Amino acid sequence: MQTTIIRAERVEKYYAQPSENRIQVISPTDLSIVPGEIVALLGPSGSGKSTLLRMLTGLSAPSAGQVYWHEQPIASADVNVSIVFQSFALFPWLTVFENVEAPLKARGMEPAERRKRTIKILDTVGLDGFQAAYPKELSGGMRQRVGFARALVVEPEVLFMDEPFSALDVLTAENLRSELLELWQKKTIPTQAIFLVTHNIEEAVLLADRIIVLGRNPGHVRTDFKVALQHPRDRKATAFTQLVDYIYKVLTQPDAQPPELPQTPTGKRVRDQRQMHYQMLPHARPGGIAGLLELVLDHHGKDDIYRLADDLAFEIDDLLPIVDAAQLLGFLTVTEGDAAITATGAEYANSEILRQKQLFRTAAVTNVLLLRQIVRAIEAKSDRTVPEEFFHDMLDEQFSEEETLRQLETAINWGRYAELFDFDASRRRFIQSAKLQQEIDAHSNAEVDA
Amino acid sequence: MIQLPDSFSYIRGRETLARAQVLKRSWPFMLDLCVAAIGLACFYGVVVIAKYWFGHSEPEIVISQSPRALPLYAFYSVVRIGLAYLLSLVFAVGYGYLAAYNKRLEALMIAGLDILQSIPVLSFLPGVMLAMVALFPTRQIGVEMGAILLIFTGQVWNMAFSFYSSIKSIPRELSEAANIYRFSRLQRLVQLELPYAAIGLVWNSMVSVAGGWFFLMACEMFVLGPRDFRLPGLGSYLQTAAGTGNGVAIAWGLLAMVSIIVATDQFIWRPIIAWSDKFKFEQVESKARIKSPLLHLVQNSTALRSLGRLTTAPLSETLYRRYAQERQQRLAQSSSGSTSRPGSPWLRVLISVLAVVVVSYAAFHALGLLREVRFAQFKEILKGALATFLRVNVSLLLAAAWTIPAGVAIGFHPRLARIAQPIAQIAASVPATALFPVILLALIRVGGGLGIGSIALMMLGTQWYILFNVIAGAMAIPSDLREVATLFRFTTVQRWKTVILPGIFPFLITGMVTASGGAWNASIIAEYFRLKNQTLQTVGLGAQISAATDSGQFQILLLATMVMALMVVTINRLVWRPLYRLAGTRYKLEG
Known part of the structure; x- marks a missing residue:
């Protein structure tokens, strides 16, 4: 049953300016998430990766276009997704247990059932014995485990991750990545699909079944392809390094052919930075x-x-x-x-x-x-x-x-x-x-x- | 009682540590006994208050000068402050919440806060009192409500602003987490907004309650035209004692005052600060923390815990379940297509039109009052405004002149700080209005008048804000900077000009802004005073407001109040705000 879970149809994001112009952040984009795959979204900063993620989860409404959750407009659907945040976004005044329990409380679950599920998921992510600790007492890696536990406790259909490993040191990140992959492959968690935003190319190639590369000014899909490598993937393998190299080339190549100029329903002209020929300074010292x-x-x-x-x-x-x-x-x-x-x-x-x-x-x-x-x-x-x-x-x-x-x-x-x-x-x-x-x-x- | 730099409290925290450990070893049963005793005491207090409030209104309340009456008077005053504070807390949270989430009202409500903060509270005294006396069946409860309402208006605004700005600065990802996990409004408030705002609210509460004492002293006893309003309390006790020149009674009154303030600090603020420590939004745990034995008692009492399990827990479970069900229903409804809310735009238009009509009607009539003001009176008011303006600034300059060197000395020398800061704290916590009669008596004896006296009162009330901020600023100057100054053998002038003054500048400005606002408000009490059955008065805007209150000339009261509010707002916009910006950009010490 290959039904799409989330489907974005010509979604775009722009900010209206006082003058006739408006700032296009993401040009109209189609995208869908189907069961059984890990999708990685790659792109330089300013390509609207995070904005796109927030539109797909229903957190932020697109300026135009529509996002569907099981073919129903996302605003009025009973969406079951979770996000793992870059900054962990834990509540520092709640204990590990309370942090993980909070989403279940929001769903009006009975205390006994809540307790059972919270303890089970804490066990799964390796946080046994940390129930009563406050997040500030934990290391970065342990904190992100709490983030994962909170995200997984609601058994989301799609698990979104917004650069979940970039605030961690290299070894901790590697460890968490492989544990996540194990949970996913052994079907320990009922999650149907994972959507990962990252700017780490190797991370994307290591985890993803499908990679989408975004370009910037405004954000648009440069390429979208499947990764056929077998798990576990070896960073030293030729196929692996070739793929990483290929993505670098895509990212560093200047846009060969700009897509056609989009027209808005109101007839206002969309300013596309590539058409304006106004040079953008790269932020380097x-x-x-x-x-x-x-x-x-x-x-x-x-x-x-x-x-x-x-x-x-x-x-x-x-x-x-x-x-x-x-x-x-x-x-x-x-x-x-x-x-x-x-x-x-x-x-x-x-x-x-x-x-x-x-x-x-x-x-x-x-x-x-x-x-x-x-x-x-x-x-x-x-x-x-x-x-x-x-x-x-x-x-x-x-x-x-x-x-x-x-x-x-x-x-x-x-x-x-x-x-x-x-x-x-x-x-x-x-x-x-x-x-x-x-x-x-x-x-x-x-x-x-x- | 005034906002202190964090390091202060840490030093103070250490001494109570030993006691906290003793408590840990004692029986939980004893803890429960303590809690039970406190509960009984609270119950008795409520009974006493109710008896007094709903008792027959006494035709003339006589304020006793016997020290034996003091405990009861002090109790009444504390209850007044407490009720006013609770009212402020609820209102502040509501106001801040509405302002933060209602985009249409936000700008209006924040501008409103700005202006309400600058209006001299005491100008409302007569109006509020008369309204309350008319509203309530017995005169006593009316005056009581009036006093509480006035203290409320004096302390609510900074708390509201603190809550509003806390909500506005909640990190984006935390707020998104609350959204994606479908937190209801209640859960958002309890698990995100209130905890995030807690620390700001606690500090502002301390400042507000200190300000509350200042006003309580003034509004427990005052004259409005032929009518004499009195409330039994500490403020009226001190005023009566000063009025009759009873030195012993004054001493007893001040003693009671100081002990209440020390007790509040120990039994209320310290546990609350220790408790609020867990709301610090920080990633690493700080080493120095305040400890409080009382907090330990409350947290470890099995009786309180089971009370919570029996009452709040089931209630919140029910509420959460209800919210979750409501959300499901809403989703079911919206997917079936009926999303429109009937009649809401019309209702909204009707309400706003009604509000505009009522507001403009009242404003028009208030302005109508002003027509009765004669030109000569207007000139008087302007003259008074100038005099008060000068007085406020002289008091600020004098206060800065001694607090800057003193504060820097305390900030630079930890040993001096250990001796000086507890003394300064006690001195700062006595409301200036309580001390004023004593100082005035002394001044008159040496031949000074109210002109000097009013400046003294303004200083008395406001110099502490500057002192504590300067101390904090001096402590914040990195020691490397001071070492550089020593290394290159800076002269004293050079050292002050390049290291110390720029270093303390942001703190100094913060202190001065608060002090300036306080001084304007104090002028109403300071420039017009009854002592030993005679009225002392000097030229000034505050004196005009007080005199107009006394004689019931509402048109002058209104105009003078407007002039004062206008001046405060103008000075804030033209002087303090640019300086604040400068402090935030150029003189910000980073790293």
């Missing part, structure tokens, strides 16, 4: 970029991004913005998941601090639209100062409020490092950095106007 370039240089100027991440013990989420930034500045080129350093990049990595700043300044003014705009705006003003609001309002048209603030933060960070301008944090104004006025003039005139 100049120091991080220099560090990455030095590493690439150590790897003879060219290496697999997958291996670089492994070398740094970085999650892909942490590494990608730095790679993007280096690429944007022309220090690095990326093809097929391989990063290669450019001539400027090599010079940058080898120079001392003042020369580095000079190279960064040149690269930034040439390649980064926002920084160029800020420098020009400062020059155009007689008092050589521009309020932050000015750029805030401009960016607000293209990005969500949160993203706008992050864009400005990154721009300020880069601009200060490159000594392109200074920023007065108490008055929230960009000001000309007087020391290098001459030089900046020369650069911006020569290179921008060219």
